[in-house]
Amino acid sequence: MLGPGKAELLARIRDTGSISAAGRQMGMSYKRAWMLVEEMNRAFRAPVVTSTRGGAGGGGAEVTEAGEAVLRLYRAVVERAAEAAAVELAELEAMLRPAGAAGA
Amino acid sequence: MLGPGKAELLARIRDTGSISAAGRQMGMSYKRAWMLVEEMNRAFRAPVVTSTRGGAGGGGAEVTEAGEAVLRLYRAVVERAAEAAAVELAELEAMLRPAGAAGA
Numbered sequence: 001m002l003g004p005g006k007a008e009l010l011a012r013i014r015d016t017g018s019i020s021a022a023g024r025q026m027g028m029s030y031k032r033a034w035m036l037v038e039e040m041n042r043a044f045r046a047p048v049v050t051s052t053r054g055g056a057g058g059g060g061a062e063v064t065e066a067g068e069a070v071l072r073l074y075r076a077v078v079e080r081a082a083e084a085a086a087v088e089l090a091e092l093e094a095m096l097r098p099a100g101a102a103g104a
Numbered sequence: 105m106l107g108p109g110k111a112e113l114l115a116r117i118r119d120t121g122s123i124s125a126a127g128r129q130m131g132m133s134y135k136r137a138w139m140l141v142e143e144m145n146r147a148f149r150a151p152v153v154t155s156t157r158g159g160a161g162g163g164g165a166e167v168t169e170a171g172e173a174v175l176r177l178y179r180a181v182v183e184r185a186a187e188a189a190a191v192e193l194a195e196l197e198a199m200l201r202p203a204g205a206a207g208a
Binding site for chain 1: 105106148149169173174178180181184185186187188189190193195196200201
């Protein structure tokens with residue numbers, strides 16, 4: 001339903017008021033950003049983003065109240081999970097090759 | 105580095121002694137299963153799976169001690185995270201459309 005990519009997109013839509021601007025900030029095509037928004041809107045009972053196309057300002061997008069709640073809950077999940085599993089995550093990370101060496 | 109798919113593949117390799125059998129159980133092509141194993145072996149300092157191709161038994165695969173540790177830690181992370189974020193996860197789930205209704 002939601003992972004780090006979609007959550008970041010949602011936060012950036014809230015900050016920019018634009019799906020395409022939010023996607024662009026993440027190096028995403030306009031089409032992909034829209035697709036992800038549509039996936040989220042389908043997944044949740046209430047839409048997380050509403051948008052208007054065209055118009056004086058060239059259209060815009062808004063994160064709904066439900067979208068704000070989803071974002072808040074998602075961040076709480078990530079934060080609590082990271083705290084609770086900090087020891088095991090650190091052990092796992094210590095087993096990883098240092099970043100950048102993976103392709104060696 | 106590791107998500108539910110790779111962790112499950114690792115567990116099934118341990119259970120079956122075969123990368124292709126493990127992948128098949130998950131509806132994965134032989135090529136994809138090998139690719140995922142190679143990604144894991146590159147990501148970690150020590151290989152998580154060792155394999156022999158051909159031979160009397162048609163080759164086989166074994167999860168290494170490092171692989172066992174990775175699997176154990178991954179499961180602990182998931183378990184602790186789910187416990188710690190149970191309330192927020194339940195709230196998020198309640199906001200989702202019932203399964204199967206997403207395509208409606």
